[in-house]
Amino acid sequence: MQVTGRAHFRALDDATPSDWALMSAAEKADRARRTTGDRLLDLLASMRDADSLGCPINLYAHSVQTATRVLRAGEDDELVVVALFHDLPEALSDNHHGLVAAELLSPWISERRTWLLVQHVAFQQYHFVTDPSADRHARDRFIGHPFYAETAHFCEFYDQNSFDAAYPSQPLQDFVPIVRRFFDRPRPALKSLPGLNRIDPSP
Ligand SMILES: [Fe+2]
Numbered sequence: 001m002q003v004t005g006r007a008h009f010r011a012l013d014d015a016t017p018s019d020w021a022l023m024s025a026a027e028k029a030d031r032a033r034r035t036t037g038d039r040l041l042d043l044l045a046s047m048r049d050a051d052s053l054g055c056p057i058n059l060y061a062h063s064v065q066t067a068t069r070v071l072r073a074g075e076d077d078e079l080v081v082v083a084l085f086h087d088l089p090e091a092l093s094d095n096h097h098g099l100v101a102a103e104l105l106s107p108w109i110s111e112r113r114t115w116l117l118v119q120h121v122a123f124q125q126y127h128f129v130t131d132p133s134a135d136r137h138a139r140d141r142f143i144g145h146p147f148y149a150e151t152a153h154f155c156e157f158y159d160q161n162s163f164d165a166a167y168p169s170q171p172l173q174d175f176v177p178i179v180r181r182f183f184d185r186p187r188p189a190l191k192s193l194p195g196l197n198r199i200d201p202s203p
């Protein structure tokens, strides 16, 4: 259902109760029509021809390759979605891209995959074997953490190895039904930033 009409205030101070009701209904209808998953898919698709910035493949191809490996390993839809969008904020933000990705997806995903998204940045450094500026042992402070093993596995087998220009990734179109069914539910309650802050992204 599309909500028509628009409010005419010039400052929020002047908005009326019916303005707020109109905007709320319009936003709700729009989110029912295009989920967070649809929006992120559109954003990822727009990066298809982006420069690779010196990498063997660009961020789009890396993202799709990572998600393809997750899918072919038989992992669940949540991890496929996480893989598809895990680096998307690198194209948008100079800030910690794992934390930004976690913020985008946290209402929809489990605590362990939220943690994985935030901390994959530290765990990935383990694979920067010949980069003298990387701290390969940034992940060590999480040894014993219940989510350590899955995050290390994600980085080793799905992420750090997904820069292969010859890898036969599945087309983005193949992920559309997975993303659609994952987000096909009422939006869960929003999680607050303090909840993510407790995860502490700094290495
Ligand atoms: Fe990353």
Ligand SMILES: [Fe+2]
Pocket: 062, 066, 086, 087, 159, 160
């Ligand atoms: Fe990555």
